[in-house]
Amino acid sequence: MKHEISFTINGEKVHLEVEPNKTLLKMIREDLNLTGAKEGCGAGECGSCTIIIDGKAVNSCMMLAVEADGKDIMTVEGLAKSGVLDPLQDTFIKNAALQCGYCTPGMLMSAKALLMRNPNPSEDDIKEAIGGNLCRCTGYKVILDAIKEAAGQIN
Template sequence: MGMHSITVTVNGEKEYLEVPSHMTLLQMLREKLAITGPKNGCSAGECGACTVLLDGEPVNSCMVLAVEVDGHEVVTVEGLAKEGQLTPLQQAFIEHNAVQCGFCTPGMLISAEALLKRNPHPTEEEIKEALVGNLCRCTGYIRIIRAVQTAAEKGGA
């Protein structure tokens, strides 16, 4: 089992890590760094609960190897709020009660964040399309979609 030394910026902090070849980015975040916002829902890139930003793009962190992020930048749900100041998206999720069990929420917020960054004024259809890879069993999605719309109206992610 080969080990690799990598340097990766996670939520603005530079981290120097030793990771085995087969370790996923999700495992690295959760087990090496104790960053547990990204969740493991399927280990197969199908549920979106582990979504993080990799150089600004949303990825399923269970489908990325830790060695691949050497020299790159990762942002998880923990990296959205700065000094306790919630983002407009996080505020909108609270305002609309878009959260129930909360297990899909970290991935939802990241996918929505990425959407609003590339498309600040998405249509309802575009929001649904952007979130189609993030499964939620509690909310019926309707509040989540409304929350993204509200955040967009208030000027982006």
């Protein structure tokens, strides 16, 4: 039986009917055509599906779409406002903090959630925040640099 759900995503109100066995990630990608969040492992180990719900970073592959009812969701598509990139997006580009780009939307959302709760994180805070986001290209150093720069710690 399908369930009717309502939620906000990137500031927009959405009303949808979803099957119970659909993950939130699948709904976002296939019903809403927001393909930034990726499925890597599908089991909470790689973080490429990370989005922000009610201000908190979560793995959207391990959540049912029906659980999104009443929630406020932000995906990587919601970072840039009126064509202006989020500071994190700017510093990721400037520091070349991505290569293949598959982990990047999840990495950005974990970093965004961190800066939302702690605008001045230590290096350990940053490592904790992105510890669940695997990147197989960069070696993480440039990602740490990009997040520090977005937090205004280096120029």
